[in-house]
Amino acid sequence: MASMGMKLGATPATVPDILIADDDRDLQSVLKLHLTDWGYQVRCACNKHELLEQFYQQQPAVLLLDLQFGVDDGIELLDRLIREGASRPIVLLTAHGSIPTAVKAIQLGAFDFLSKPPDLNMLRKVVEHAIESGTSRDSVESDPPMLVAGESRAMRQVMQMVDEVAPTDAKVLITGESGTGKELVARAIHERSARSARNFVAVNMAALPDKLAESLLFGHERGAFTGADRTHLGWCETADKGTLFLDEIGEMDIALQAKLLRFLQQGAFHRVGSSLSRSVNVRLISATNRDTRKLVKDGLLREDLFYRLQVVEIEIPPLRSRREEIGPLVDYFLARSAHRHQKLRKGVSPEAMHLLEQYAWPGNVRELEHVVERLTILSRGDEITLADLPQHIGGQLSRTSLPSSPASQAGQDVNLRQMDVVERAAILDALEKSDGHAVTAALMLGIGQATLYRKIKRYDIALPRQRTRTKASRVARNER
Amino acid sequence: MTRASSETAFASRPDLAAAFRQRKLAYGDRLRQLTSTIKTALNEQHYDEVQRIAHRLAGTCGLYGFADIGSKASAVAEAVRLRHHDELPHLVDSLAQSLREVDVGHDVDDQAIPDNRSLAGTT
Numbered sequence: 009m010a011s012m013g014m015k016l017g018a019t020p021a022t023v024p025d026i027l028i029a030d031d032d033r034d035l036q037s038v039l040k041l042h043l044t045d046w047g048y049q050v051r052c053a054c055n056k057h058e059l060l061e062q063f064y065q066q067q068p069a070v071l072l073l074d075l076q077f078g079v080d081d082g083i084e085l086l087d088r089l090i091r092e093g094a095s096r097p098i099v100l101l102t103a104h105g106s107i108p109t110a111v112k113a114i115q116l117g118a119f120d121f122l123s124k125p126p127d128l129n130m131l132r133k134v135v136e137h138a139i140e141s142g143t144s145r146d147s148v149e150s151d152p153p154m155l156v157a158g159e160s161r162a163m164r165q166v167m168q169m170v171d172e173v174a175p176t177d178a179k180v181l182i183t184g185e186s187g188t189g190k191e192l193v194a195r196a197i198h199e200r201s202a203r204s205a206r207n208f209v210a211v212n213m214a215a216l217p218d219k220l221a222e223s224l225l226f227g228h229e230r231g232a233f234t235g236a237d238r239t240h241l242g243w244c245e246t247a248d249k250g251t252l253f254l255d256e257i258g259e260m261d262i263a264l265q266a267k268l269l270r271f272l273q274q275g276a277f278h279r280v281g282s283s284l285s286r287s288v289n290v291r292l293i294s295a296t297n298r299d300t301r302k303l304v305k306d307g308l309l310r311e312d313l314f315y316r317l318q319v320v321e322i323e324i325p326p327l328r329s330r331r332e333e334i335g336p337l338v339d340y341f342l343a344r345s346a347h348r349h350q351k352l353r354k355g356v357s358p359e360a361m362h363l364l365e366q367y368a369w370p371g372n373v374r375e376l377e378h379v380v381e382r383l384t385i386l387s388r389g390d391e392i393t394l395a396d397l398p399q400h401i402g403g404q405l406s407r408t409s410l411p412s413s414p415a416s417q418a419g420q421d422v423n424l425r426q427m428d429v430v431e432r433a434a435i436l437d438a439l440e441k442s443d444g445h446a447v448t449a450a451l452m453l454g455i456g457q458a459t460l461y462r463k464i465k466r467y468d469i470a471l472p473r474q475r476t477r478t479k480a481s482r483v484a485r486n487e488r
Numbered sequence: 489m490t491r492a493s494s495e496t497a498f499a500s501r502p503d504l505a506a507a508f509r510q511r512k513l514a515y516g517d518r519l520r521q522l523t524s525t526i527k528t529a530l531n532e533q534h535y536d537e538v539q540r541i542a543h544r545l546a547g548t549c550g551l552y553g554f555a556d557i558g559s560k561a562s563a564v565a566e567a568v569r570l571r572h573h574d575e576l577p578h579l580v581d582s583l584a585q586s587l588r589e590v591d592v593g594h595d596v597d598d599q600a601i602p603d604n605r606s607l608a609g610t611t
Contacts (some may be wrong), residue, residue: 034518035548037511042497076543101547124547125558128497349573351500385500 018128024069024139025049029059030084030101031078033226035124039072039131046132047347055193056080068096070119075102083112090117097138099127114458121457122444160330166193166322173320174200179272181257181317182295184324191255192294192326198251203291205249209243214259216461220266223280232281244277248288257294257317258303259465260484262310269313292317327369327376334365337373341380351384363394366382367401406454432467435460439469510555516592519549523587524565526564530580538580539568545583557586 019023026048028036033054039049051066053059071089075082086098095120104462113121120134141260173180173198182190187281198208205384213221223232226241244252253258260268270290271277276285294317296303303309327334346353356364369375379398387396394402438449462470491577522541529537545561560583567575 030546032548034511035551038508038548038551041511045498047502120596125550128551183609359499 023047024050025066026070026072026135027051027053027059027062027068028072029053029063029077030072031055032074039126040364042128042131043135046135048135051387053151054078056100057083057383059085061095064095066078071096071098072133072135073310074124075096075100075113083116086113087116088117099134099138099470108180124213156455159276160333162330163333166324166441167196169320169322170196171200175202175321176420177291179291179317180293181300181319181340182293182324183300183319184295184297184323185326185370185372186297187374188324188326189252189373190324191299194251194253194293194295197293198253198291201251201291203250207247208253209247210253210255212255212458212462213258214458216358221261222267225264226267226277226279228280232279239279242279244290245286246269247290249290251291251293254292254294256296256462258296258298258300258309259462260309261366262308265310265313269310269316272313273314324400331365335361335367335378338364338380341377342384345381352386352390354384354389357391357393359394360392360397363397363401399429431463432469435463435467435469512592515552516590519545519554519587519590523584524558526580526587528541530576533575535568535576538576542568542583554586555589557583557590560586 026043028039028043028050029314030036030039030052031054036052036054039423040052043050048069049060051068053062054456059073059077063070073082073086073096077085082100082102086100094117098117100118100121101124102121111391119138122131122134125386128201140377180194180197184190192211195208198204209227223240223242226240226244228240229238230350254268267277274287275289276287279284300309300314300318304311306313327337337347338361342356345351364376364379371378379401382398383396434450434453438453442449446460446464450457453460453465498508522545526538526541529535529541542561542564544557546565549555549558549561560579564576564583564591565574567579
């Protein structure tokens with residue numbers, strides 16, 4: 009089993025450390041307390057000199073960087089760190105939560121973007137996610153996330169395919185619902201390949217603005233367009249001799265798909281603004297949570313590209329179809345969150361475990377992980393009992409226990425479409441209430457900014473112009 | 489969406505809770521001192537200074553439980569950025585009043601404040 013990548017019961021070798029780069033000591037101070045409470049080591053930098061020294065010497069697990077860092081511009085610092093090969097995720101903090109700044113930060117390579125004061129739940133999620141994901145330019149993790157428990161036949165087959173395909177250079181398409189661990193499988197393939205010493209570059213296509221996706225993927229020459237004041241290597245070049253992982257491939261702009269196809273056919277590409285053909289040696293792994301054949305049928309994914317990408321297809325089954333793994337996964341997450349939060353490892357009563365095993369887990373392993381972490385923190389006593397479980401898990405039991413008929417399946421499809429409508433309306437409402445600030449809207453919706461951008465793109469929502477005067481005027485009016 | 493707050497955090501770490509109370513007390517003192525600073529900056533039309541103070545308050549106050557001051561500071565910073573100087577006297581007055589009246593609560597217990605060195609990972 010160990011050869012299949014199981015890390016059951018593993019615990020992190022060290023407590024992850026976070027570097028806060030902000031010249032406001034009051035902000036540093038309170039963030040430091042919260043991050044310490046969540047189980048992290050925390051360091052602070054008050055100026056650029058301290059930041060650079062600590063960032064390179066200590067190699068923190070995550071850098072929280074203020075956009076307005078004293079007299080220095082956080083975006084410029086971010087750009088510098090990325091260009092110098094920063095190998096740790098960087099999260100921007102800013103009081104100016106505007107879409108252009110957020111997009112620019114993400115384009116430059118920031119892991120995420122939080123408005124100040126950060127919502128503590130969101131900050132915690134982002135930091136956890138950053139630590140688990142490492143960074144797009146980092147293939148080495150001090151605390152690698154668990155891939156699979158491997159107790160089920162379905163996952164054993166997945167891992168067998170990983171072992172078989174890893175030593176080859178075959179292109180792999182990974183499919184599966186959100187939260188099943190597609191990126192982890194991609195990383196596992198990379199780590200078991202001869203390319204493991206080189207970069208694993210992960211790119212979420214849904215988070216890339218169409219207009220900039222080409223230059224981010226293939227790079228651009230100085231002067232290629234307004235604002236291109238220096239030559240920029242694209243992710244294809246960064247991944248040379250390594251692995252390029254394109255997640256949510258179905259979200260890629262159709263025009264860019266043609267260029268990706270040419271790259272796959274010829275191994276050659278042009279940086280934006282250059283006629284020089286360049287070639288790199290990259291292994292491509294792609295992933296999607298959507299039905300690839302339907303994407304092709306609907307004209308959203310080029311058929312010729314699809315067949316290029318899908319030399320080997322690995323489908324990760326949803327957690328509800330491999331319930332025998334829930335118990336071992338709960339054990340693993342209990343051990344990990346107890347270590348992370350410096351708490352005693354709790355047990356689970358048989359009744360509570362039965363409910364956990366019966367729940368449908370629509371968010372798959374990621375949802376299970378978050379639930380177990382909350383239980384570790386919030387439940388009292390040494391054992392998690394029925395009383396500790398969230399209500400929706402108990403409430404889900406009767407629904408999932410019922411066998412689904414074709415009629416109920418059709419009803420589910422209708423419900424899914426209705427959910428799309430509701431979700432789109434909720435996003436529009438949040439954007440309206442936040443005056444078009446995506447960062448604020450994401451906080452209101454309780455989702456990450458990258459997720460919000462993806463949904464904005466999916467639902468083809470036109471971003472309203474930010475009405476920045478409105479807020480000042482509204483406060484003034486309320487005071488009168 | 490329920491927002492977590494510093495006020496309700498640190499349930500399992502009384503040392504951190506006490507450290508937070510200590511820092512909130514000190515922060516409250518600094519906020520009160522800013523009352524005259526920001527009004528003077530406005531009177532002398534030092535808009536950059538008004539912007540700097542407001543920007544910082546907007547980013548930090550909420551984490552100490554002073555969300556109302558943070559909102560008012562954000563409005564001031566935005567008005568300076570947009571050069572809506574005519575709105576500033578009212579906005580700064582409102583902010584200054586909140587700063588002057590800042591209340592750190594009655595649960596601050598100086599006796600419970602631990603030695604900072606006991607805060608693992610925070611030094």
